[in-house]
Amino acid sequence: MRPLPQVVIIGRPNVGKSTIFNRLVGKRIALVDDQPGVTRDRRYGDVSLLGLDFQVVDTAGWEDEEPDTLPGRMRAQTEMSLKGADVALFVIDSRAGLTPLDEEIARWLRGQNVPVLLLANKAEGRSGDDGIMEAYALGFGDPIPFSAEHGLGTVDLFEALRPHIEGEELDEDEFEEPAEGGEGEEEEEHDSSAPLSLAIVGRPNAGKSTLINRLLGEDRLLTGPEAGITRDSISVDWQWTDPATGEPREIKLVDTAGMRKKAKVQDKLERLSVADARHAIDYAEVVVLLLDATRGLEVQDLKIANLVLEEGRALIVAVNKWDIAEGPSALFNGIRTALDEGLAQLKGVPLVAVSAITGKGLDQMLSAAFEVREAWSRRVSTAALNRWFEQAVDANPPPAPGGKRIKLRYITQSSTRPPRFVIFGTRLTELPTSYERYLLNGIRRELGFGAVPVRLTLKSPKNPFGN
Template sequence: MVSIAIIGRPNVGKSTLFNRLVGRRLALVDDQPGVTRDRRPGEARLLDISFEIVDTAGLENAHSESLSARMREQTEEAIRISDLSLFMVDVKTGITPEDKDFAEVARRSGAKIILVANKSEARGSDSGYLDAYSLGLGDPVAISAEHGEGMGDLRDAIVEALGLDRLRGYEREEDEAITDVPVSEDDDGPLPYDDSKPLRMAIVGRPNAGKSTLINTMLGQERMLTGPEAGITRDSISVDWEWKDRKFKIFDTAGLRRKARVQEKLEKLSVADALRALKFAEVVVIVLDVTIPFERQDLTIVDLIAREGRAPVIAFNKWDLAEDRQELTKELREKTERLLPQVRGIKTVMLSGETGEGVDRLMQAVVETHRIWNSRVSTAKLNQWLDRTTAHHPPPAVAGRRVTIKYMTQVKTRPPTFMLSTTRPEAIGASYSRYLINGLRDVFGLKGIPIRLGLRKPHNPYASKKKRSS
């Protein structure tokens, strides 16, 4: 697929153009410069042509150890690997010395460049448009990314640069949230496990837990921007990866802090983007810093994932810093069982995102958890188990009246969802529901994933006749 990068100094409208081309508000947009930090790919359509578009960080002059310098390296890498770059300038503001510096960098790269003059709809932009010729990048294409003006001219410039044949015949893959998969109540056999589609995996955790470093180690390249500063990642970035012939789509997300500490508008947008990524994921890896595990926010994140019905795996990162590993492993697993009863039996992996130790164990845990999350239990086995369970520990009587349980069936997978038919659903308390859920976990191997249990009254076919006769 043809790859096109959007480049330019900060705050010229790169992310606005990216969102317009992908047809959704995927990239964060704000008035302050430097919002975008990582390379963000998306599937773009412009009139009759399709291509991959890559949003990049704004090019800035900075010393080599700074965050801005590392952002610039990511952008230069995007120029290097892309088939074409859209060099965007803000003609409303006018051409700046930074524009001239980076135009020189773009020319020296030898890459194909289209000069894009954004905000051309603004009053007084004519002088800026004419100044754009001084950059030596050819005729500027006048557009308004915000209002959608000039998109036809941009399409023609892209076709002229790359050829029409390379830009046709690609259908966009829609990003749809994972929904519950219904299961027929008459189906007594297990569902076949489908491992042909890419497994969607999100990496979440508190700021500076090592999420982006872990992904870079998995990919074997500096794909995500990393550093000692907390909160570097802002957008939720997806990348494709393959492990042992299994395809994955990995989402890197912004660090999640306690709600009371999230004050700035931009951080709120980043957190909302991370939460959106959870809805697209199937398995969610919660990265915990082994030096300060199980902060209150860590527990909140796991609870959120369970309520969303996603399959969680815990990765204790920075394992290379641990000293007494045997004792620490025992302590962490004990705390996991005690503090996270809603996902009892959740898989935990000790790893180092820096060195790569434990990455294979993590991926094995991810695949196994995904398989459990897709599990289906036959109705016959469910009810044999239910008969034994209720005989051993019947539901509590309420006001002297016994509660009769008729049967149980699994109605959905992803996560496994069961429906219990009982004469008095309101009398089945939370403690008895937990008792049944824990039994399902232990007997049918549904450990470490959220389980949903619904209650309903059995259908009475004579109810409507009684009403008519009375």
């Protein structure tokens, strides 16, 4: 199956590129705010526009700064995005009219071997008419009046894009005859070969983007010494070769914004970034909490870890910058002890030492991620589950508060990802929390669930005379 044609959105800051991206994708994916420079990394989205299918790329605002500055590195990311693109969508602000920076971007685009469509955004009403007329001077033909906020101009954009996207015949292999007999309609078990959704989270400047760049082998994400560079949660599809088996494994890597203490988050944009990171955790299968070896484990790290576990995601803790850690053995043991104490509800969370600079430990981290996903997705048959349950109850019967027995009748697994179990019995409201922990620890230890969050629900029959 051939890849979708790629349309890259380019323009100076605050002309509405991310709003256009959201409009085309049909979802509020990219962060949008009135202040310029919100977007810093490339974001990809699939679009089906009036039957026209393509991939759109949101980029950082083009700024005229030195290459070693943050805006300069953002511009380099934008320049890289044009490699392999089918069309460049050059966006201007029709209300503001042409600026010297628009003209500079136009000169650069004329030197690239990519077709350019000029999109005059914010063209609702008559306030943008003058800017649209000025846009002819850029030499890219008729500008397309557009309003990302109101969706005006979509048909004109479709007509302009169509010649560049419908240039090739469709591959016959893209279409398959539907299978007869209605097979595959039943609910399927988890497919271990399916792509792993892996989110990287942590405090600002822990090295999350650098780690992903190291895995990809390219400068895909913007990095630097400044804290809080990443704002959007950026996902990248990638293939990793398992060194143990030599087999390729599909992974969806998700980079997230750094998560500081709630009291320190005052800026509106940072609040949006943290909310986006929490959203990425909700939709991940496995979450890697990245620590900074030069700072060790802090209270904020434990809060992030607890957030991941509360959402029912599988968790791995990776200690980054291991190549410059002092006293690595004592540091590792100290973090291991602090994790077991701070995450009392789930001891034994996988802990690996990594270096985003040298690549140390990254294969070990990814192997652990696939292993914990397997445990997170495990389903135990009711028969095997109840054999274990009977042995556990016989070995340690529940207490009898007030001389009345608590009867535990049977257990069943209601769902996976995360694993959820339901215990049926009588007088379960009086079952001590310590006994619930005993059962949860037994499930993890003896049924192969390891250090993944497990949910346990107690259900007693309703008393018809209770009222």
